[in-house]
Amino acid sequence: MSILVLAEHHDGQLAGATAHVVAAAQAIGGDIDVLVAGENVGAIAEAAARLDGVSKVRVADAAVYAHQLAEPMGELLAGLAGDYSHVLAAASTTGKNVLPRLAALKDVAQISEIIAVESADTFKRPIYAGNAIATVQSEDALKVITVRATAFDAVDETGGATVEAVEASVDNALSSFVGEELAESDRPELGAAKVVISGGRGMGSGENFKLLEGIADKLGAAIGASRAAVDAGFVPNDMQVGQTGKIVAPELYIAVGISGAIQHLAGMKDSKVIVAINKDEEAPIFQVADYGLVADLFEALPELEQKL
């Protein structure tokens, strides 16, 4: 078996998710190569070469891969896939954008967001917002898979893989990059944070999210939100946790003013410890919370910040 892992990277840095995807590749077993595609990605390739278990890092460095648009990325991967039995990527917005394109070009199914490897062709994945876990088996010669990073422990960074260039530049007349508005934050990334504190509609306004910030500072936490909070314009979309937002599984998840709709639970119920603060004692979030505090958040949050 030989596996190609598509490296996830942003802003010139290898993203943490890649080390988790390599771990999933190790669970499948076989030779593992990592593909780093982008523009000026030398440093990223070096970082990828340090991931344990990787034998070779392949680097496609060209302007056409800057911003990793799906059209050229799909073509690049389709050209390389012939060497492999599996192609894996993180179930990030990049992986989800690119891998189905590759799968269709190779006329194979894509297996989305696996959470466990049963064997080289059999995987577990959540369906129906995580309310059921499906075990699926692929008969395709090439398996194209996205991986839920939080379900696999990251590999260490003590390796020393070889790095080689891929001579495969493609044309792209279909799409072009116009711009990006990226959230800037000194806080840890939602998907990787050990502690996440999220606010819902109960926060009342974007201004009130400040009440979470002091606590997040003390706990080194990332700040998340429910869809209702994002829809109401309190906070930007990249903070949404849930079935159709980000999946998190921190050591500690604190849900504040969030009712606990299944779509929200889908994104956080694998957290180790869940705390809910809600003034409605009937709120469904309490059914999954290890510690529930029935309280008005406007009183509980300042007190919590002070007592931490």
Add this chain to the structure above:
Amino acid sequence: MKVLVAVKRVIDYNVKIRVKPDNSDVDLTNVKMAMNPFCEIAVEEAVRLKEKGVASEIVAVTVGPKAAQEQLRTALALGADRAIHVQTDERVESLGAAKALAKVVEDEQPELTILGKQAIDTDNNQTGQMLAALTSRPQGTFASEVAVEDGKLKVTREIDGGLQTVELALPAIVTTDLRLNEPRYAKLPDIMKAKKKPLDTKTPEELGVEVGSKLKLVKVEPPAERQGGVKVGSVDELVDKLKNEAKVIS
């Protein structure tokens, strides 16, 4: 321009599903079904494009069992002009759906095809991207804004770090994210009128495609249930439990 909208019949998003006792699948008997929420957003976007005079005709399409005609009728009531039903009783997943949709795109030649980003049953998030690959068209996935400008399509996409804007050559494929728009409800007179709008039925054989899933569903299980925990009486007690019982803060 002509706009094609793909809609899928799925379980209503408010329903909590049950797994069948024999672990073969989830139990959908007597469960409320509806149009996938992301498809509602896709239909709404097409209708708004028509209201703005950008779209001239809206064609709704679904791949699925006879009952999926209900969702096509909903799309017609919301403003689609006609519908195409690719009828099959096979278990269709994203690749099969994309292959059938690719044939419909070939026949209809829409300038814009809009799909949901994700079906809330399989949670696959694949079909639009696959359709784009099969038809050699560009894709604007997870769209929160779509605009036609100078014969090109400008799509703002919701990505992990924030928002990204791309420009696509037409014809193109778009998949919708939640914030693209807020779908309207169908009005009763429109529901009545929708019954008279044309709905064409085809089979996968007629289209010359195989739509059945090649992925074998080995087993479906309920997820590990979380044990409900305790209620704490005060912030002090909460902090104490987190420090000394759960040991997740210091």
